[in-house]
Amino acid sequence: MSIDLKNVDYVYDSGEPFEYFALRGISLHIDDGAFVGIVGRTGSGKSTLVEHLNGLLFSTRGEVIVDDEIVSKERTVLAKVRRRVGIVFQYPEDQFFAETVFEEVAFGCRNYGFSKEQVDESVHKAMSTVGLDLERFLSLSPFQLSGGEQRRVAIASVIAMGQKYIVLDEPTAGLDSGTKLAVLTELEALRQTANVTVILVSHNMDEVAEFCKEVVVLDGGTVAFQGSTDAFFSDVDLVDRTGLELPESYRLARALKECGSSLTVNECSTSRMLDSLRLCVSDLGGA
């Protein structure tokens, strides 16, 4: 099972003076159970791309295939695809409407005909996944919460539906660093335990390096790179050309090498970097 894009073009205002190719010839393969990052500068087509994954937008040319189902405007197909792919939008809190946090998170589950017990269980699980104490927030209005809390409630309302593929469009913008880590760690746990596929659109290269094994790099509506995250960040020229930056851990490894430090570490994510630094320090300690 996988998500596949075959030669997808998406053209805004096709045939008109403002005609604009948001996506051009995109071919992609995203495996079941992967944690994939989608990165690229502002305007490179990231949001347009993810809106194709559950039929919010339909390709002008080419095919989007979700688990062997070709995404089309046909009702039964769309219902199937949307049951599998959930999207957390950039400003999810703009879509709040319910009177209480519980109702907000439960809404999607009810639509899919969950029983009362299933709704309760899903809401509880989802709220703990995003690190919110349900008892405290249960009966509050979602409109009363702080920006970061709203963001987390919005993420919970998508996670609660238990979809196979969860797409998050810059979910951590505006979350404090601690919460950011906590939410992503929980998503990774969800991936491991429930084989949920996580597709993360992000501008934060540190979190991409930490959590995404693979990365899709978009540039001007085309795929500039698809493959292992490590391989991408090792190619400094490509990172620069695509308007991105190196994660702090990669910059640290390079800086150490450049000044000829005897502390040598491989380029890798933050947590792995701290582990190998710890080893180095204990090795060098005797000297």
Add this chain to the structure above:
Amino acid sequence: MIRLDKVSYQIETSAGAVQVLRDIDLELPDGSISAIVGPNGSGKSTLARLVSGLLRPTSGSVRLLSDVDTQTVMDVRPGLDVGLVFQNPDNQLVATTVEDDVAFGLENLELPHAEMVQRVGDALHLLGLEQFRDYPPHRLSGGQKQKVAIAGVLAMKPSFLILDEATSLLDPTNRREVMQTVLRLNNELGIGIVIVTHLLDEVLVASRVGVLANGVLAAWDSPRAVFSNQTVVELGGLVLPLSARASFLMQERWTDFPLCLTPEEFARATCQLI
């Protein structure tokens, strides 16, 4: 400068009154760069709105003082003295073209037409938006929209600019660009900057960092002092930069290893040592 004296702010909810901020004392000198950090829900955005005059404190005062003549005291006029840029540009853009959007605030000031044109032109130029002058804002990317929002605020010629997580939705290049622009505005025009942020590199450009925790100002100090204080770091929900965590690792073995905040600093410090 802007001076906050014992500023408290409370809101009424169905569950009773909630104290969002309590007894905040703060001085923001003209032309200074400050950062405000803290966990979600700690009151950062409320503080930003209070400083900009959009909200009035429940008790205490937010005043604008002349640095030269400390006798001249007045209330902050929202939009005029302090410009505020929010996270989501879509909620800040109103007009059908970029140019009109930047002019929107000015239209309420009854300025002569020539001056309006001049100010809009200057603002577009400062943000590098000239080529988008006639574009409908909704056709721009997130980063471009955010620059339009900043241009609109700058056209009002405020003495302070508050960025409430204004770059958190931008890509690294745009973020750097916006930050460079903001620093240039500070440097060339002497605009005071307050950056509400979760991003570390934005904290490091500030001379003072305010750490909010549960509505109280837990610290008001230099970035280095803030990051050295474990209690403040935890209270503020901050995750230390890798370089700082690596420095602490080094300190376990070499106790006088300095606290480094960037990879470059860390590399230099290790090379001097081993």
